Amino acid sequence: MSVSLFFLSLNLLILDLIYFFEFEMLNINSSLVVMTILIDWMSLLFMSFVMFISSMVIYYSYEYMANDLNLNRFIFLVVMFVLSMMLLIISPNLMSILLGWDGLGLVSYCLVIYYQNMKSFNAGMLTALTNRIGDVMLLMSIAWMLNYGSWNYIFYLEELKFDKFMIIISFLVLLAALTKSAQIPFSSWLPAAMAAPTPVSSLVHSSTLVTAGVYLLIRFNFCFNDNLMFFLLFISSMTMFMSGMGANFEFDLKKIIALSTLSQLGLMMSILALGNYKLAFFHLLTHALFKALLFMCAGNVIHNLNNCQDIRFMGNLINSMPLTCVFMNISNLSLCGLPFLSGFYSKDLIVEVMSMNYLNLYIYMIFYISIGLTVSYSFRLVYYSCIGNFNYISLNMLSESSKIMLKGMSGLIFLVIFMGSCLSWMMFFTPYIIILPFLMKLMTLIMIILGMWLGLGGSKFTLNYKNFFLLNYNYSFFLSNMWNMPFISTLGINYYPIYFGSLYYNNLDQGWSEYYGAQKIYLFLxxxxxxxxxxxxxxxxxxxxxxxxxxxxxxxx
Missing domain, CATH: 1.20.5 (Single alpha-helices involved in coiled-coils or other helix-helix interfaces)
Structure with missing residues (x-):
């Protein structure tokens, strides 16, 4: 299915065709209920990537989740998750988008609480409550769309760009996308959602849940005015910087990769805010490939280390798990933007297009600093897991005996290497002409080398001089905790409404209103x-x- 959708999308791209299907579901008198489907090169290409990655992940999870008693239930949940994403991708209609959007939210809650311990329940509740904000925003935008007589937003985007109703709708859609793609101030749920099984994390953080917000903005980008674009640019650039800093102080393997996802989402959003939606879509596709592979490698490492996720206990894995480390390093280098891997083609193009624009120094600096931080935490991860001393228990059994998991990862490795160049040739018929001074052209490479030096040198420094962190404990704690956002969004925002809700429930709903209200009348009768x-x-x-x-x-x- 994935391959056939891929070639079909190429056909539509070359012929510049868009198919719009309408299925009449109900027709009573003058009331007509129609299901609409939009088939263009963008939706087909994204669907083919989602299908390919999800097939590899499901194949991989047959061995990863082999000892699980409810394996079939897990596979069904993953399939429901993918189907919800498919519905969201092919919808030109806000009502059907809401179905896919809510499906993603509900199934992600079921998957986050899959292991059923207190950490999973807390993470699931945070994920669900944050995503509910986005659902409410979409519901409100559906209500505002009633002013136009149809929910097929695709007809109204450019024609009604400056209409006051469309400005409100675009602002609501932007807020919905910020919650789903975990931008500031809704970022705290993304690392918390790491309580889910690793195959789910691989799927969620590459091509489904978090990219839904970016995809929605790519579809809606024609109706955004300059103020909204400026707001999105500021929020996404701050997210990119914050998550890059946080990943450099984190020790949980899955959370480091989750924060790197957040950083890349910020990059996609910021280039989208600069008005280049095709580049955002290009990076979304290449990022999906290497991030899925990175999570699968992390899952194999965690599996072999008896579910230990702390990178300080790893080290020297290159000797005991060579193939996994090779895959992990290739996807890490692709994430860093090493020339001629898939991540390079999209990332370098985004940064150079940003450099071509007439912008202020803040945006210019934060882009390049974020690139440096990406390389820094990637090489820090490589140092702690592959190069450094082996710090796990002496009685261990590290091996690459998991054939199915390795086959699942091998399916993705070729795409991680070659797909970036293929997509750049296919998506951009006329190449971007970028004319920059020599120093600005080399700026990306300079930041990569600086980040590499900082990641490897900083890791050795913190290992040898542990007192350095003790002296700057508050500083490192603030940065590693995403600028205290998890505390604000749990104990700050969610805690008090839930606490007052329980008081209201006990004293009014189950208390006085129960005595003087319906129950009293019932007893009297x-x-x-x-x-x-x-x-x-x-x-x-x-x-x-x-x-x-x-x-x-x-x-x-």
Whole structure:
């Protein structure tokens, strides 16, 4: 399916065709319910990538989740997840987008709480509550779309760009996308969602849940005005910088990769805010490939280390797990933007297009600093896991005996290497002409080398000089905790409404209103009807007694 969709999307891209299907579901009098589907090169290409990655992940999870008692339930949940994403991709209609959007939110909650411990439940609740904000924003945008007589937003984007209703709708859609793609201030759920099984993390963080927000913005990008674009640029650049800093201080393997996803999402959003949606889509596709592979490698490492995720316990894995380390390093280098791997083609192009634009120094600096930070945490991860000393227990059994998992990863490695160049040739018929001074052209390479030096040198420094972190504990704690966002979004925002909700529930809903409200009326009616019941149950006796009374009454009269 994936391969056929890929070639079909190429056909539509070359012929510049868009197919718009309408299925009449219900027709009563003048009420018509129609299901609309949009088939163009973008939706087909994205669907082919989602299908390919999900097939590899499901194949991989047959061995990763082999000891799980509910493997079929897990596979069904993953398939439902993918189907929800498919519905979202092919929808030109806000109603069907909401179905896919909510499907993603609900199934992701089920997958995050899959292991059913307290950490999973907390993470699941944070994920669900944050995503509910986005769902509410979409519902409100659906209500505002009623002003136009149809929910097929695709017809109205460019024509009604400056209409006041469309400005409100685009702002609501932007907020919905910020929650789903975990931009500031909704970032804290993304690392928390790492409580899910690793195959799910691989799927969620590459091509499905978090990219849904970016995809929605790519579809809606024609109706954004300059103020909204400026707001999105600021938020996404801050997210990119914040997650890059956080990943350099993190020790949980999966959380480091989750923060790198957040950084790349910020990059996609920021180039989208600069008005280049095709480049954002290009990076979305290449990022999906190497991020899925990176998570699968991390899953294999965690599997072999008896579910240990702390990178300080790893080290020297290159000797015991050579193939996994090779895959991990290639996807890491692709993430860094090493020339001629898939990540390079999209990332370098994004940065150079940004350099071509007339922007302020803040945006220019934060882009390049974020690239340096990406390389820094990637090489820090390589140092701790592959190069450094082996710090795990002496009695261990590290091996690459997991054939199915390795086959699943091998399916992705060729795409990670070659797909970037193929996509750049296919998507951009006329190449981007970028004319920059020599120093600005080399700026990306300079930042990569600086980040590499910082990542490897900084890792050795923190290992040898542990007192350095003790001296700057508050500083490192603040940065590693994503600028205290998890505390703000749990104990700050969610805690008080839930606490007051429990008080309201106990004192009013189950308290006074229960006593004076429906239950009291119910008891009152019950008691009254019971007194009448005595009469109805003994009706013959009462009939004879009344007859006697009546006869006596007649006689006396």
């Amino acid at each position: 019950c008691n009254n009807s019971k007194s009448m019941q005595i009469i109805f149950n003994n009706n013959i006796k009462f009939f004879f007694i009344l007859m006697v009374f009546w006869l006596v009454f007649i006689m006396f009269i």
